[in-house]
Amino acid sequence: MNSRRDFLQKIGLSALALHLAPISGWANGTDHHNEIYDGPVLRVAIMGLGSYGTRVAEAMQTCTKAKLVGVISGTPSKVKEWQSKYKIPEKNCYNYENFDNIKSNPDIDAVYVITPNGLHHDQVIRVAKAGKHAICEKPMAVNAREGQEMVDACKKANVKLLVGYRMHFEPKTLEVIRMRKAGEFGKILFFQGLCGFTIGDPTQWRLNKQLSGGGSIMDIGIYAINGSRYMTGEDPVWVTAQETKTDNVKFKEGVDETIQFQLGFPSGAVASCLSTYTMNNLDRFFLNGEKGFAELLPSTGYGPIMGHTHKGELTQPVTVHQTVQMDQMAGIIFQNKQPVVPIDGEEAVKDLKIIDAIYLAAKTGTKVSIKL
Structure with missing residues (x-):
């Protein structure tokens, strides 16, 4: 792989x-x-x-x-x-x-x-x-x-x-967001995002710090970072993180192999996430609230996304994500349509600020405040 x-x-x-x-x-x-x-x-x-x-x-x-x-x-x-x-x-x-x-x-x-x-x-x-x-x-x-x-x-x-x-246009994801906005989960308490796979070719650009900007966080971990925000409906205010590296040859300085990170949100909700390049079978989001829960498994793959909530299986249709994305982008560009979850540059900068904070927290071993 x-x-x-x-x-x-x-x-x-x-x-x-x-x-x-x-x-x-x-x-x-x-x-x-x-x-x-x-x-x-x-x-x-x-x-x-x-x-x-x-x-x-x-x-x-x-x-x-x-x-x-x-x-x-x-x-x-x-x-x-x-x-x-x-x-x-x-x-x-x-x-x-x-x-x-x-x-x-x-x-x-x-x-x-x-x-x-x-x-x-x-x-x-x-x-x-x-x-x-x-x-x-x-x-x-x-x-x-x-x-x-x-x-x-x-x-x-x-x-x-x-x-x-x-994923901001994926039907089952949007249904979970709708349910959360409607209060069907009650007060949100916890989010878990697991993202990872075993990376192959050690010479590829994803393992080159200059080209990738990092390691697993910059590739697969961003799904958990962004997902924690649209699943909870909040932006985090602090992060703690721990890095684990078992192969210093393949994962050179500045290229993270595995990072676990925890996020805190203004409401008191917390998130526990994992980003890794050394484990397969990790593509799961779980959202827990006082009244119910939602699980997406797989949560961010190209399809089919699958999941269920405390009310039963999610039955929204399978779509080709990139087709939907490009059609919706046409509406955003030409008609200034606003998606349920933003996909603009400002949204991306928020994720990048969180990534910067995760790397700092992993390096220093301290809780790092986040201001988005």
């Missing part, structure tokens, strides 16, 4: 054999799949043609509000392959040196940056300066300072900055 995405794909591919329910309306709780869409279509260029870029491209083939129209890559052979497969015109193909030229290309509305974490900052700022909307994979940057610079650059350029928080 070579990556987080390989791990998630293990369960994600099975979803394709299941009933794939209509996807266009479930992100907002309605089913509009029989309606004909005649609004603006978000024309997207994907930057970074690796495994996840490929997944997004495939998912976009069934989008109704977004379309893949361009590519940006440092590998000419991949560009040619994508050109042929997705009917992308030559004028919409760029490399990492010349993609600033998208500024003069009216056929591209947005660029989806799907490159290693350490490259996001400079690439998103270049996209913004070119006058295009930026979509960035998570984590948006390697620290909160860089993240804020990206937000500021996009605001200055008057373009939107959105982040690939696909």
